[in-house]
Amino acid sequence: MTWHEKPWRRVLVAVLLARGLGGCTTGEPSWSEPTVTRDEETRALEPAEQEESLSARWNTEHPLSCADIRPEQLGPSRSFVTQALSREAACGPGTSEGSGSLALRNDGPLGVVAWTLVSSKGVPFGRTLLGGDFGSELLAQRRGVHLLIDSFPAAARLQAYSSEGEFLRQTSFLPAPIRASDVAADPDGGTVAAWWSAAGGEAEAWNLWVQSFDEKGRPRASPRLVRTLHTSESLVLLVGVDQRGRTLVLWRTSGTGVWEGQWLKRDGTAYKQSFSAAEDPDPSNLFSGRLRPLVGEGLVLRLGDQWVRQFPSGEPTALPAPGWLADSPGSDLTLIRHDRAYALVLPPTPVAGSGCQERVALFTRDGEPCGDLVFPFGGSDCSGRSLGIGREGTVIQQLELNIPANDQCAWRWWPRLLR
Secondary structure, eight states: GGGGHHHHHHHHHHHHHHTTOOSSSSOOOOEEOOOOHHHTTTHHHHOOOSSSSSHHHHHSSSSSHHHHSSSOOOOOOOOEEESSSSTTOOEEEEEOOTTSOEEEEEEOOOOOOEEEEEEEOEEEEEEEEEESSSSSEEEEEEEEEEEEEETTTTTEEEEEOOOOOOOOEEEOOOOOEEEEEEEEEEETSSEEEEEEEOOOOOSSSSEEEEEEEESSSSSSSSOOOEEEOOOOOOOEEEEEETTTOEEEEEEEEETTTEEEEEEEEEEEEEEEEEEEEESSSSSSSSOEEEEEEEEEEEEEEEEEEEEEEEEOOOSSSEEEEHHHHHHHTTTTEEEEETEEEEEEEEOEEETTTTTTEEEEEEEEETOOOEEEEEEEOSOOOOTTTTOOOOSSOOOOEEOOOTTTTOEEEEEEEEETTOO
């Protein structure tokens, strides 16, 4: 029986970690298990934002050239070494939020997902964020981070933290049980969440809900019902937010490879009709997709290792992915230079006798190549390795330490290199 088939073990480990057992010795981190009152979950909702953000218009009207995008050199880097939170030394990639604070993947025992938080100068805040039993995703904000937690039994919630890792608030996705959930960062700040929950009644039915949150984790609007499906198949979904503030939700069941889509306005109401978005090349893979924003407006979809579709903002149509993306399988896309250009994190490649080579390809908003940034070797093994690019352009690299006991994690970063 696999670990995922024994969720009580993960719950037990999470409880022990939350009580401070097995913690990191650097800065005495505290494990976040916040208690939230019902009043915090039902606080007054904020009015919806304008339909189109100023940043989207600015980025469209003021394009950058390659000379504006590519730095002359990498510049000085900083580094951080800390004790691994598990004997397996399950260290991983990192990211940063808008003020420069870093969240560095440092998992606990038995695969409990966790992030160690440090300042832009590498000073630990003494806090570690703890993920969920069945899924976790960390979203960098302009100030602070949001954490999606999928836990046993079938619950999901969004937690908001400050730049220093102080807990702000939590909202649970209701009604339970939750079949699947996903979150996406809003380029203008905040997060949009989508989830399938049981519809109730005698027939097996599931409701798809969407809700938007501001940077402090407060709901911007009530949850909106997008779709109801009657199915016993496994449900999956993806959500993305473009620079115009519009949300795209994609969903499918395991019994079909066809992704359906629906654009939503900032307040969660439907924008035009739903549409057929893509055909999944591997319908058996339920966790392979991701949506990323394009400069100005629209989103692109990656399924498996391949970028397959482009979605114009608010339009019920799917176009082929841009050629410069389709030609880079296995890559990940990030907006840089105040969301006016692209950085494409390429898959790392082993170099005989040297180690693992990591690169970032730079592009203008129109897809013009601006060359690659080649980073120093960070280790000998490319498995599980990926450069992280933070909200304010910091590039983070995981380092491999030559320590026999293998009980430490290390990272190196170039502050605001692509800001």
